[in-house]
Amino acid sequence: MRPFTYERAADAASAVKSAAGTPNAKFIAGGTNLLDLMKLEIEHPAHLIDVGRLPLADIEETPEGGLRIGAMATNSHVAADARVRARYPVLTQAIVSGGSGQLRNKATTGGNLLQRTRCAYFYDTTKPCNKRAPGSGCGALEGLNRNSAIFGASHACIATHPSDMAVALTALGATVETLSPSGRARAFPILELHRLPGETPDVETHLIPGELITAVVVPPPPTGGQVYRKVRDRASYAGGLVSVAVAGGNLALGAVAHKPWRATDAEAALKAGASPAEAIGRELEAASENGRNGFKIDLISRLVPAAIAEAREQGRGA
């Protein structure tokens, strides 16, 4: 690990000011992803601002009938919250399918959204990676790309976003709340948080430098069942090969793109009366493969109709 200075933020306002005013500063909360990457010297911040103890860990009801989940709420606490379990089971299912108990106890809501790809070329500092070393090339394009993106990739990067939680939040139509260094608070749909790789895969979000995620707000639960299904190489404690979150008529896919992938074409087809198989087929018209990740297309075409059927069954039972 390279040397850095450390401060514990007194409040959110001073945290964002410090982040904007210090070169190469980063927030740390749980640190489970950041410290891993710092040990490998993939991340090398000069200054860490510890926001983990800011009073942003509460989960509270919104006037609209949704929930505001503080950015510092741990994954375990969100998954275990009685309101989340009763009204947003897809969110609990997604969270508990990710990482291990130890990691979920440490990882926060904000940090989970900002975790970085598990692409093997991003992690291997001896290999080219435009995300880690812009301009060096993409080793995955013609390499070991079994777990690479099938939607929205570019010639510069075919990495995927690893979060399960974010897939459920995307299906639920969540809103992200932030505080910027100027003191301005803003809120925007979670779909506008992450970027597609394009020519600059090193720039992963639309956050401005020093901007801090303060909360995630889920709207009132949609009508219909909710299901999270994840396929992976091991039964537990493994990243997804593909995953799907169904929340009423909303669909989001995981481990298939540089961001949680809202399957809007499939949603529109379902709304127009298409069968689940036809609907996901419509979405997959935009999919592309790189040699070893083509199986994801088949997997998605089977997994999604099964998940939709399960959600509809649930919806009927409710």
Place this chain on the structure above:
Amino acid sequence: MKTTITVNGQARALDLDPRTTLLDALREHLRLTGSKKGCDHGQCGACTVLVNGVRINSCLSLAVMHDGDKVTTIEGVGTVDKLAPIQTAFLAEDAFQCGYCTPGQICSALGMLAEVADNWPSQETADLTGRIKLTDDELRERMSGNICRCSAYPQIVAAIRSVAGEVA
């Protein structure tokens, strides 16, 4: 950086390079070598300790982030003369071979049983609104963050199960 951490009930004042992980602070600075460094990347669970009663990977946390926290390591769970029930259970069930993962397994099991007592769900939990029943599938899933290279898993499950009755 000045950091005070209460370890196994004792306040310990440390002056640390901010890069020091909680695991290295425990092992190298406080000479509590029960917590083990396996992968040092949060994948094996050998470094698992309880922080304010909650299990975490001590290798993926900076010691300076734990100023004021209460940490329990295997040395605080029991001693050679006074083993905790779960330690006795690991002996009785032969739940280890080389023993390297054992401190992490035991700390993780204690944290896991507290999570079950608090009714936290896992991916094996079919009914999210009901009371958790600690089946073997639940137990295995909840312990998946602890790897045993000797593959003593059946005995580890048996050892944890033998003390689980009291809390789950």
